[in-house]
Amino acid sequence: MLVTVMRGPRSFTAEDVVEIGAHGGVVAVKRVLETLLAQDGIRLAEPGEFTKRAFLNGRIDLMQAEAVIDLIRSKSDRAFAVAMKQAEGTLSKRIRELRQSLIELLAHVEVNIDYPEHDVAEMTNAYIRERCGKAVEEIEKLLKTAKEGKILREGIVTAIVGRPNVGKSSLLNALTRENKAIVTDIPGTTRDIIEEYVTINGIPLRLLDTAGIRETTDVVERIGVERSRSALEEADLILFVLNGSEPLHEDELELLGKLKDRRMIVIVNKSDLPQQIELEPIKAIVPEESIVRMSVKAEQGLDDLEGAISALFFEGQLESHDLTYVSNVRHITLLKQAQQSLRDAIEATEAGIPIDIIQIDIRNAWEQLGELIGDAVGESLIDQIFSQFCLGK
Ligand SMILES: Nc1nc2c(ncn2[C@@H]2O[C@H](COP(=O)(O)OP(=O)(O)OP(=O)(O)O)[C@@H](O)[C@H]2O)c(=O)[nH]1
Ligand SMILES: [Mg+2]
Structure with missing residues (x-):
């Protein structure tokens, strides 16, 4: 038997972890488990608990955690490679960049709200249209990968x-x-x-x-x-x-x-x-x-x-293909919502709606994108996502 000690934060969960390598076979593993579970304060991990802890401790974001489920379930080398990319955080990176651009836009708008002269309002509106338009396009690119992504995950029926x-x-x-x-x-x-x-x-x-x-x-x-x-x-x-x-x-x-x-x-x-x-x-x-x-x-x-x-x-x-695919239904839904919020913002600038109202749409898009990577998501959603894992992951 080999016992390995990994000290946090340099472990998968960022906590102290002990790994026991036992001889193969059902009986040996069962004996080790029985001995351990007889001790006070030791219990079996819940499905997905390791990955959930890694997420809660800020080691990985929600999209990366979800990719771990895909890795386990992947049925082909290619689906595995795609999940691996997501686990590494390539998709999260694109979402973060999008959010960053929206925050910059919000900051810019904020500054100009304090100077509500006519020209400034016009210029700000044009700026919002341009920036939101770019973000809508970027989201569209991600959504376009969804069909291929589904095929890669589930296989062509x-x-x-x-x-x-x-x-x-x-x-x-x-x-x-x-x-x-x-x-x-x-x-x-x-x-x-x-x-x-x-x-x-x-x-x-x-x-x-x-x-x-x-x-x-x-x-x-x-x-x-x-x-x-x-x-x-x-x-x-x-x-x-x-x-x-x-x-x-x-x-x-x-x-x-x-x-x-x-x-x-x-x-x-x-x-x-x-x-x-x-x-x-x-x-x-x-x-x-x-x-x-x-x-x-x-x-x-x-x-x-x-x-x-x-x-x-x-x-x-x-x-x-660069192997960045959106294929998870939760991701697709949130991306569509964020895209709609941005489209609402663009429309509002054209309808001459006051900028502080338009700001709300942009903020909504920022929050919806945040939900993708797990910023400010509710406990029940987290439980639901991690319950899809199998034991020991
Ligand atoms: N000569 C020849 N026989 C074949 C070939 N492919 C299948 N068979 C034979 O055709 C018969 C039917 O094959 P199956 O694969 O059971 O056909 P199926 O379409 O699944 O039939 P059902 O399940 O009844 O709809 C078997 O005896 C096979 O060995 C082929 O390329 N050449
Ligand atoms: Mg047949």
């Missing part, structure tokens, strides 16, 4: 759909390199949705294998088909699988037509067998680069599919 027996479950297994889904030659094998995470060229996908869509009298299968349809509704990306060794079905063509405005890749599977499918009607609906021929069984065409997926998202430019 990707529904694998098609008629029974075309090879959907085989595709899920091939992409995840596991045998998670049952594959048989009996149409109607998959009844329920099977969910798996994969990362393709750094893009995280939440793959949903669904029941083959067809008319059926089987009660269970019919519920499965219903679920396939709702998965289809909510998907960010559709992988529409066809069996190339059979002629195209009318209902497939009809469904393809309905989905033509969605982000979709058509997979013509079973290319190892003699081909009977007509591609012309499909090409009339889907651009050629989104049609991929493959044989899941012979493991052919997976690279083409992966290429087509990356081409559809971020125009393959995800690599070059």
Whole structure:
């Protein structure tokens, strides 16, 4: 057993910390815990308590603390890298700079309020418009990253759909390199949705294998088909699988037509067998680069599919992004509120409203941005945020 003592403030929580390294295995760890918990004044930490203490002791701000949750939950290297950036404080830094510019603006306005001559008021109004306009733009830039941020955190919801027996479950297994889904030659094998995470060229996908869509009298299968349809509704990306060794079905063509405005890749599977499918009607609906021929069984065409997926998202430019993303709903809400307050301020200058009233809008924006990094937030909000952690963090 190894005991490490870390003296505050040079520890994660900024308090004195003792770490005990015990032998692996459940029993050894449990014994150590039991011995410790039998002592007076020792209890288990609450979920997120270490990070909460780090925040309360001013070691990190609220956004950085929230990034720790994201780090724990991240499902791909890229999501991890993004969370890491936020934990380092890059996003917080941009928020601080914004707030600083608003404080300077407020100070400037304050000085001029004492000299309410006409020209000064006009100049001040113009100045407010310019500075608030810049801040609105800066917030807009951050908000624009939200969509990509969500994808990075939660993965692109990707529904694998098609008629029974075309090879959907085989595709899920091939992409995840596991045998998670049952594959048989009996149409109607998959009844329920099977969910798996994969990362393709750094893009995280939440793959949903669904029941083959067809008319059926089987009660269970019919519920499965219903679920396939709702998965289809909510998907960010559709992988529409066809069996190339059979002629195209009318209902497939009809469904393809309905989905033509969605982000979709058509997979013509079973290319190892003699081909009977007509591609012309499909090409009339889907651009050629989104049609991929493959044989899941012979493991052919997976690279083409992966290429087509990356081409559809971020125009393959995800690599070059500076990894600052806003993706947390709390952050998005506050940024939108702050932006609205600034827009109100701009509007007020145009309506000739007295400057001391306009000041209130600017101050509101400053406070809303402050809430983002945890300046003056209520205890209940703090408890709520930290309760999302798991034990021991
Ligand atoms: N020849 C050939 N057979 C394939 C290929 N891909 C899948 N199969 C076979 O097709 C059959 C159906 O595959 P599944 O993956 O279960 O098909 P599914 O679309 O999930 O079927 P349901 O769950 O019934 O909707 C299995 O026997 C697979 O081995 C392929 O590329 N070539
Ligand atoms: Mg299946």
